Amino acid sequence: MKKTTTDDTTTRESAAPGDRPAVKGLGAVGWLRWFWRTLTAMRTALVLLFLLALASVPGSLFPQRGVEPGAVTRYFQSNPGTAEWLDRLWMFDVFQAPWFAAIYLLLFVSLIGCILPRTRVYLRELRREPPAAPRHLNRLPHHAAFEGTAPTDRLVAALRRRRFRVVTGPGWIGAEKGYLREAGNLLFHTALVGILLALGIGALYGYRGNVLIVEGNGFANTVAAYDRYIPGSQVSAESLEPFSFQLDDFKVDYQIAGDRPGQVLDYTARLSVHDSPAAAERDYTLKVNHPLDVNGTLTYLIDHGYAPTFTVTDGAGQVAFEGPVACLPQNSRTFASECTIKVPDAKPDQLGLAIRFLPTATEMQDGSWDSTFPAAINPVVQVTAFAGDLGLRSGVPQSVYLFDQERLKKMKRLVMMSEPVELGKSLDLPGGHGKITFTGVKEWAALQIAHDPGRLPALVAAVAAVLGVLLSLMIRRRRLWVRVRDDGTGQVIEVGGLTRTESGDGGFADEFADIVKALKESTAPEEPERSTEPAGRKGAPG
Amino acid sequence: MPAEVDTGLATLSDQLLLVTVLLYVFAMIGYALHLGFGRRSVQQAAVVREHALVGAGTSVPEAAPVVEPAPADDDTAGPRWPARAGFIALVLTWLGWAANAGCLVTRGLAVGRWPWANMYEFVVAICLATVTAYLVMRHKFPQLRFLGAFVAVAAALSLGFAVRYLHVQAGPVQPSLNSYWVAIHVSAAIIATGLFTVGGVTGIIYLFRKDGRPSRLPTRADLDRITNRVVVLAFPLWTFAVIAGALWADKAWGRYWGWDPKEIWAFITWIAYAAYLHARATGGWRGRAAMVVQLVAFGCLLFNLVGVNMFLGGLHSYADIPGSP
Ligand code: HEM
Numbered sequence: 132m133k134k135t136t137t138d139d140t141t142t143r144e145s146a147a148p149g150d151r152p153a154v155k156g157l158g159a160v161g162w163l164r165w166f167w168r169t170l171t172a173m174r175t176a177l178v179l180l181f182l183l184a185l186a187s188v189p190g191s192l193f194p195q196r197g198v199e200p201g202a203v204t205r206y207f208q209s210n211p212g213t214a215e216w217l218d219r220l221w222m223f224d225v226f227q228a229p230w231f232a233a234i235y236l237l238l239f240v241s242l243i244g245c246i247l248p249r250t251r252v253y254l255r256e257l258r259r260e261p262p263a264a265p266r267h268l269n270r271l272p273h274h275a276a277f278e279g280t281a282p283t284d285r286l287v288a289a290l291r292r293r294r295f296r297v298v299t300g301p302g303w304i305g306a307e308k309g310y311l312r313e314a315g316n317l318l319f320h321t322a323l324v325g326i327l328l329a330l331g332i333g334a335l336y337g338y339r340g341n342v343l344i345v346e347g348n349g350f351a352n353t354v355a356a357y358d359r360y361i362p363g364s365q366v367s368a369e370s371l372e373p374f375s376f377q378l379d380d381f382k383v384d385y386q387i388a389g390d391r392p393g394q395v396l397d398y399t400a401r402l403s404v405h406d407s408p409a410a411a412e413r414d415y416t417l418k419v420n421h422p423l424d425v426n427g428t429l430t431y432l433i434d435h436g437y438a439p440t441f442t443v444t445d446g447a448g449q450v451a452f453e454g455p456v457a458c459l460p461q462n463s464r465t466f467a468s469e470c471t472i473k474v475p476d477a478k479p480d481q482l483g484l485a486i487r488f489l490p491t492a493t494e495m496q497d498g499s500w501d502s503t504f505p506a507a508i509n510p511v512v513q514v515t516a517f518a519g520d521l522g523l524r525s526g527v528p529q530s531v532y533l534f535d536q537e538r539l540k541k542m543k544r545l546v547m548m549s550e551p552v553e554l555g556k557s558l559d560l561p562g563g564h565g566k567i568t569f570t571g572v573k574e575w576a577a578l579q580i581a582h583d584p585g586r587l588p589a590l591v592a593a594v595a596a597v598l599g600v601l602l603s604l605m606i607r608r609r610r611l612w613v614r615v616r617d618d619g620t621g622q623v624i625e626v627g628g629l630t631r632t633e634s635g636d637g638g639f640a641d642e643f644a645d646i647v648k649a650l651k652e653s654t655a656p657e658e659p660e661r662s663t664e665p666a667g668r669k670g671a672p673g
Numbered sequence: 674m675p676a677e678v679d680t681g682l683a684t685l686s687d688q689l690l691l692v693t694v695l696l697y698v699f700a701m702i703g704y705a706l707h708l709g710f711g712r713r714s715v716q717q718a719a720v721v722r723e724h725a726l727v728g729a730g731t732s733v734p735e736a737a738p739v740v741e742p743a744p745a746d747d748d749t750a751g752p753r754w755p756a757r758a759g760f761i762a763l764v765l766t767w768l769g770w771a772a773n774a775g776c777l778v779t780r781g782l783a784v785g786r787w788p789w790a791n792m793y794e795f796v797v798a799i800c801l802a803t804v805t806a807y808l809v810m811r812h813k814f815p816q817l818r819f820l821g822a823f824v825a826v827a828a829a830l831s832l833g834f835a836v837r838y839l840h841v842q843a844g845p846v847q848p849s850l851n852s853y854w855v856a857i858h859v860s861a862a863i864i865a866t867g868l869f870t871v872g873g874v875t876g877i878i879y880l881f882r883k884d885g886r887p888s889r890l891p892t893r894a895d896l897d898r899i900t901n902r903v904v905v906l907a908f909p910l911w912t913f914a915v916i917a918g919a920l921w922a923d924k925a926w927g928r929y930w931g932w933d934p935k936e937i938w939a940f941i942t943w944i945a946y947a948a949y950l951h952a953r954a955t956g957g958w959r960g961r962a963a964m965v966v967q968l969v970a971f972g973c974l975l976f977n978l979v980g981v982n983m984f985l986g987g988l989h990s991y992a993d994i995p996g997s998p
Contacts, residue, residue, distance in 0.1 A: 177951055184944040191934035191985055198931065226932050330930070339927065391844045398848055419848045420925050431927040579927045586929060593916045600912055604905050604950070 170237065171244030179238040186234055190225035193217060197224065239327050246320050253313050260298045261307035264612035268627030271612075273643040276625045279654030286613055286624075289653040293646065295611065304613040309631075315602020322599055325592030333585030338362040338371075340580050344378045345438040345455045346573040351375035352428070352580065372428040372582065376404040376415070381435060381574040385506050393464055393505050400432055400576050417576075427582060434577035436460050437468050439488050439512060445477035445565040452476075457575045458488045459532050465502040466490050471534055473521050477565065480518035483534055483542060484567060487513040492551055500551050507572050511551035514567060516560050517542040607631075609639060611646065626650060682783035683843035689776035690797065690836060696769030697804075697829040703762025704822035708889055710755040762821055769828075770808065773801045783843045787855045789863060790846045792982055793839040799978075800828045800835075802867025806903070810871060814899050816891035823874045854921040861914035866974060868907035869946075873971040875900045879964050897960065900967060901953060908946050915939050934985040938977035945970030 157165065169175055194202030203223050207214040214223075221228030268274055286304055287297050295306035340357035342350055352375065354360055354368045362368075384396040400417040406425050415423050423430040436458055443452035451474045458468035467489055474482040491504035492511040500513065519542030522535070529535060545560050552558050557568040608631040616623050626647050630639050777798055781788035789798040807824045811817045879896040882888070891899070918939065923929040930936060949967045 177948060180944050181948060184941040187932065187937045187940060190932050191937040191981070195932065198933070386845060391842070394845055395848060396845055397851070420852045420854070420921075422924065422927065429927060431925075433927070581927045583928065586923060589929060590920070593919065597909060597912050597916065601909050604909065 167244065170241050171248075176238065176241045176245055179234060179241055182234050183231075183238060186231050187225065189222050193222045193225075195223060195225065197226070235327065239324065242320055242324050242327075246317060246324070249313075249320075250317055253317060256313075257310060261296055261305040261610060263298075263300055264303035264305055264614055265627070268612055268614055268625045271627035271629050273628040273640065274626065275643075275647045276623055277647070277651055277654075278621055278623055279651065280622045281615070281624065281650075281654035283615070285653045286615075286650055289649050290611070290613075290646075293649070302615055306611045306613075307609070308611075309606050309608035311602050312606040312608050313603070315599045315604075315606065317599070319596050319599025319603060322592045322596035325595065326589055329585040329589035329592055331585070332588060333363070333583040335363045335365045337581070337583035337585065338366045339582070341433075341577060342580065343457055343575055343577050345457060345575045346378055346381050347455075349375060349377035350578070357580075372426055373408060374404065374406050374425040374428070375408070376402045376423070376430075378576055379403055381576050383435065383506070383574075385504070395505075398432060398435065417578075427584070427586075429581050431579045431581070432576055433579045436575050436577075437466065437488055437490060437507065437510075438573045438575045439470075439486065439510070439569060440571040440573060441472060441484075441486075442568045442570055443472065443474050443477065443482065443484070443565065444568070445474070445479075445482070446563045447478040448565075449476075449478065451478075451482070451565070455571075455573045455575075456486065457532075458486065462502070464505065466505040467502040470532060472567075473523065475521055475523050480543075480564065481521045482560070482564060483517040483519075483521055483539070485515040485517075485534060487515075487548070489513070489551070490572075510572050511553050512569050513551055514549045514558055515547055516545040516549075516564070516567070518545055518560075518562070518564055519543050607639060609642075611643075613650065624650065624654065677785075678843050678845070679783040680843075682779045686776050686779040686783060686843065687840075689772050689779060690832065693769050693772040693776055693800075694829055694832045694836070696765050696772055697825045697832065700762045700765035700769055701822050701825035701829060703758045703765060704819070704825060707755045707759030707762065708819050708822055710752070710758075759818065759821075762825070763818070766804065766808065766821060766825060769825075770801070770804050773797070773804065773828075773832075777801060780843055784845065786846065786851065787859070789859050790850045790855055791839075791841055793835050793841055795859070795863070795978075796831055796835040796839060798863045799866045799870070800831050802863050803870040804828055804867075806867045806871045810899065810903065814891075814895070816895045817875075817899065819889045819891065820874055820878065823878065824871070827870065827874060849925050852921070852925075854917065854924070858914055858917040858921050861910050861917060865907045865910040865914055866978070868903050868910070869971055869974055872900045872903040872907065872967060873974075875903070876964050876968045876971065880961070880968075893960075897964070900964065904946060904949060904967065908950060911943060911946065915943060934981045935977065938973060938981050942970060942973040942977055945973050 194206055196203050206223075217223065221230070225231055265271070269276075283299055283304065287299060290297050290304065290306045293308070295308045296310075297304060297306045299305075338361060340360040342356060342358050344350055350356055352371050352373060354362075354371065378400060380399075380401040382399045384399075386392055386394040386396055398419055402415045402417055402423065403412050404415050404423065404425070405412055417423055417430065417432050419432055422432075437460075438455040438457045440455045441452065442450060445451040452472060456470045456472055458470035460466050460468045467487065470486050470488065472482075472484040472486065474484070489500060489502040489511050490507040490509075491502050492500050492509050493503045495501055500511070517534075517539055521542075522538050523529070545562060545564055546558070549558050552567075552569045554569055554572065557566045559566045609628060610631065611626065611628040614625045614627075616625060626643075628639070628643050628646070777788045777794070780794060780797075788794050803824065807817070807821070811821075875891075875896045878890060879893055879900065882890055882893050882896060884893050890896075918936070919929040922931065922933075922936075945966065949963055949970055952966055953963045
């Protein structure tokens with residue numbers, strides 16, 4: 132920061148002459164006052180704002196747990212040493228970090244401490260009359276003089292029509308305008324506090340969760356129904372909006388021809404919704420950018436994939452498994468996907484089936500099979516099958532989508548990546564372990580459900596902030612004086628004006644000329660002009 | 674769902690882009706000739722005018738000379754061809770502007786959507802916004818005409834970069850981008866970026882400009898004023914773009930603010946420009962220091978555009994850059 136004797140420092144120093152005793156005599160109260168003063172200085176707010184921006188940089192450089200937990204895990208795997216250190220510095224949770232909160236809170240306090248006294252000053256200023264005219268109007272940056280006779284109230288009326296605040300004195304008129312500039316400034320800073328508050332409300336009283344639903348299945352908004360549920364600290368499980376819906380159909384439109392085959396054109400999820408247990412059913416078409424809104428709780432479509440359906444018949448001829456299995460896409464262009472079926476009830480042995488699902492299966496040159504298009508045009512599955520103890524009773528939680536490799540080593544491999552099994556076809560499992568039938572293809576949709584009571588306050592505050600910025604940047608505070616003087620041959624009317632904001636001088640010359648013209652028109656018309664020059668000081672340093 | 678691409682129009686768009694680059698390059702040469710070989714009389718003329726102004730300010734009644742923008746051609750002595758080169762450069766810039774606009778329009782018609790939904794289209798649109806901002810500003814501030822060389826070189830380089838590294842065939846975009854929010858959010862971001870780019874150019878020249886030395890470039894006071902003017906215009910637009918982005922994110926991603934890399938850098942950029950405006954309005958950092966803050970802010974803007982899209986990813990990473998995963 133460059134040290135200059137500017138308005139800022141001089142006013143601050145002159146405003147508090149009594150507060151500058153020898154440093155050692157400051158005392159606890161003195162220190163507190165000093166701290167408060169420093170904290171609430173405009174500059175401190177600026178520095179804190181800068182710090183806040185700086186503090187958010189690592190949040191864009193390192194993966195964040197709240198955004199991409201998978202990427203954080205990968206980071207830990209590839210650089211365990213650094214990751215541990217970074218984690219200690221909260222680099223993977225930047226926006227939950229205590230140091231981030233500290234800056235945020237200090238800024239919050241600083242803003243309030245800045246706004247309150249400024250509002251007081253502003254209110255006082257609102258009630259104050261424009262100052263008296265200086266003696267020499269021709270020393271002002273904008274100045275004009277013309278000859279004419281006009282009763283003061285005509286001039287005053289002309290100024291009032293331009294919404295100037297006007298006072299009169301003997302032989303002079305003072306006028307001022309542009310008070311909204313400071314109002315805009317205050318509005319803007321207040322709105323910033325509002326945004327910080329809204330974010331806080333959302334974090335405390337909002338929740339979000341994810342759920343994966345296969346076509347034909349439903350969801351009821353309870354904590355237990357979520358695959359992942361992240362509540363704010365003030366959210367109780369009972370407060371969840373009691374709606375429910377069923378995913379009737381999910382469809383993806385793909386570009387078929389052109390130079391980007393496979394590009395997604397549209398996603399459509401058709402839902403039957405009950406806004407509450409008692410409410411009638413309604414249909415809703417869920418699309419990207421069009422969330423389902425039930426009293427402020429919003430359901431978004433965020434992901435999709437395939438869920439082929441199977442029937443597994445065990446060695447004893449019993450149906451041991453029947454239904455869809457959600458597969459995770461391994462390749463977003465071809466949607467080659469993988470999933471697992473665990474069949475603990477199969478006889479004689481428990482079965483573990485790893486499925487590879489190819490929506491548009493094509494034989495490659497090397498004889499292997501892969502998918503070449505994301506839509507289910509020629510769907511096949513390839514099966515890898517294991518028999519033996521699945522270890523489900525060990526109590527250790529297992530992934531739904533993956534097998535534990537250690538566990539698989541203990542099981543007997545029956546089939547290794549079978550030939551493609553077409554829709555409706557079965558694959559016999561060797562050794563009398565039964566068979567698996569590929570019965571159909573469904574799709575699944577991943578939905579995010581979110582409730583954030585801070586949304587609307589945030590929007591209101593943000594709009595207020597823009598309004599405030601516009602006012603404070605666009606409006607100039609300007610003063611104008613008129614003196615009516617008799618120079619022996621007739622009345623001379625002198626006008627002088629200035630803007631009170633630097634860098635705001637730009638357009639004032641034109642406005643000043645306009646005002647002078649209006650004033651002139653309000654004088655008696657028969658007098659000839661003696662001189663006019665609304666001095667446009669275009670080149671003057673603002 | 675406009676899945677069909679009009680390949681004829683798409684090809685025309687690509688050709689127009691090459692025409693645009695060429696026109697900007699030639700314009701740049703014209704400007705440079707005018708700047709380099711024209712008579713360096715501007716500084717003196719400006720001083721004379723300045724005196725006249727002081728006179729006017731203190732109200733010498735009749736004789737105050739009327740202040741008017743410097744005539745398009747100051748070259749009262751010396752060769753006349755550099756001035757002509759400057760004029761031709763202006764014409765070329767307008768032609769380039771038309772080609773640039775045509776390139777976007779044909780692309781939009783070819784794909785039946787707003788033509789700024791991937792990185793390539795985005796850069797092309799920003800160049801158009803920058804050149805537009807320059808041409809409009811030049812109308813208001815005649816001193817700016819000597820910055821044409823710098824604006825043209827920036828536009829030509831960016832477009833060259835876009836053609837070489839960012840170009841993707843005209844085509845449909847992800848469903849999330851089939852939204853009227855593209856028109857609101859991205860257009861605002863583009864216009865703001867165009868204006869900020871003019872501020873970036875004037876800011877850089879400001880740092881290199883030495884007052885008192887004969888030069889055809891605008892004076893530092895002029896540069897300072899013009900820069901401030903552009904930023905004052907662009908800042909509310911940028912604010913609006915960020916808020917529109919938040920509204921869109923609320924519709925598309927289920928949260929209005931999630932500290933996605935693009936959001937973080939939009940925020941940082943916003944703070945940096947706010948700091949510049951504050952610093953200038955409330956004192957302390959005037960002149961060079963404020964200008965440095967402005968350029969830091971411009972750097973953040975560029976990083977958000979290039980760095981975040983190419984290196985950091987995040988939800989905004991459908992920028993669709995060739996070669997990226
Ligand atoms: C809080 C939310 C958001 C913020 C703060 C934000 C911010 C920005 C900013 C600053 C840009 C400007 C350009 C740049 O420098 O790269 C931009 C561009 C863009 N935004 Fe957003 N945005 C938000 C939400 C969204 C959403 C929800 C979408 C779409 C689903 C979106 C789509 C785009 C596109 C397509 C561009 C243009 C080009 C590109 O980089 O590919 N934005 N956004």
